[in-house]
Amino acid sequence: MTGVLVMGAGAVGCFVGGLTQLAGVPVHFVGRPRVLGALRKHGLRVTDQDGLDRHIPPLQLRLHEEPPAGLKPDLVLLCVKSGATAAAATELGLTLPEGTPVVSLQNGIANTPQARALAPQLHWHAGMVPFNIAELAPGHYHRGTGGALAAQGGAADVALAAWQTALAGVGMKLKLHADLAPVQWGKLLMNLNNPVNALSGRPLRDELLERGYRRVLAALQEEALDLLDAAQRPVAQLSPLPPRRVLKLLRLPTPLFRLIASRMLRIDAKARSSMADDLAMGRTTEIDALCGEVVRLAHSLHRSAPLNACMQALVEDWPRRRRAYTPTELLAAMGLG
Template sequence: MSPARRIAIAGAGSIGCYVGGCLALAGREVRFLLRPRLCDELTRHGLHLTDLDGTDRRLPAEALALSTDAATVLGGADLVLVTVKSGDTAAMAALLAAHCPAGTTILSLQNGVGNADILARALPGRRVLAGTVPFNVVQAGQGRFHRATGGPVLVEATGDRLTDILAVPGLPLAAAADMPAVQWGKLLLNLNNALNALCGLPLRAELADRRWRRLLAAQQREALAALAAAGIRPARIGAVRPSLLPRLLDLPDPLFRLLAGRMLRIDPEARSSMWEDLHFRRPTEVDWLQGAVVDLAGRAGLEAPVNRRVHAAVKAAEAAGRGSPGLTPDALLRGGSGP
């Protein structure tokens, strides 16, 4: 697989547009499969990529291959990066089966732990790989996608040129030998997505507040207990071992800032993708995050009451359709519906 081969972004939202934009800026041939609203926005404004390090790059609309038609984007693709939300994986798998050539490589760059398996079951005989994107991307409007946190994209180690194709400026990348462990390690961090969606605060302000960090730590302890019971060792994502994350998050604010200042290196206005989902009245991925913890705990005969409470609160916010409910930590634990 050479860098000149065609790459398709299947479900180009925040992550897909940022990743695909970095690849296109590096000279890769990239096609974007988008929803009509975003396709119209990029057709008008082009693609504008920025990040917390001050990088500012643009691709004019005429340099982009944009379409809402799956056959146009997926037909002839050599590599497909699947970036849809977890709830859309099965539907995307059907499109891939219908339109991709038999030799296409499929790479899942999604949250959660089971999406690559869903794709593989629906695409027998195809090469399906797992990956994960650690950073947060914010849609800022008028075609601008802003990377608000850091970290390298991790992809399943393959022994071929896949990493050479994807490792381009603005997109640090590394190969991982045990992707299930990596995905569970990422899920531990992603348990904060729901808290951020429910409180409505910017990520940095939320994580600077010990009350919210202790709720995240409680969720992680439940997840770690379930993982231990299942014999799963999550990988370290970043500088801190998974087993130490809850203790670090529990620290008083001054000590947390001193010892974990890197965790607060976040764009001041960044919010989680789940906050964005509530804001735009879209289904969230809570079933694949908190829901996955509750399911794993249940199979081991354990309870996960904090994850269950957070899951229920996100579902209630989805049903209400009014964006973030702006909960306080106490209101969330009480099962309340407002600050």
């Protein structure tokens, strides 16, 4: 590959872009001054829970505040949050040659169709990042959980296949799927923990060890699964148990859960959902791309999704509350007490 462009150098962009560069592919990072400044000063360090620890010195990083004119990357990785998709897709559409392949490595379902509608001359692929990445220090990005990247495509998608081969060289798997929608919905179900985690004010591991929070998560997932069944949309199994069995697991008393869910609990002690950081820093969250997507699915079936709607409202109300919910408070606020 002659070059990859990362649009949105943040947690996902820096980690996945960093791995891509470590695999020998020239990578251009487009980001905000805060992140670019840190990368210019410290370089880019990528670490993971399996002992990876690599550093790219500042002089080897190609950093830009906007997509450079005239660049013809083999592949673009769209790594902005959902609220920034429209602006980023428009910028890419104005700069890149027609037909450039772009993979959205974003959560949610609607980002790729939204981007495609704004820049139809580019070749859009949905993608999925299964693991959690946190910025541990300026320029230092850490993968705290496991799993393989996924994208919609096949062997005929030359750039994706080349990226797949490059990533394999640094131990990162990329699975290509003819239809990524079941995988995206499977990930969305798991991401329904993001608002629960954010409102709990606790690291992911501590939150999952509280049965009250797990009951809220199970209720959100069950509501979404019932709607997906009604819409006859298949959901991929992304964890060792099928999604309906996960509900049972989540509702177990904590001592049993701790025993059986040891794999689910294999999370860095400090890892949090990025929505927790968004709330802490007063940034727009991706709640509309998660619970909001379940509510839209319900409406498309002329049904409602009261629990996901309630969770969306609680997250949107955070600026007025700014105090974490205990498990009992969250159950009560959701009408599950």
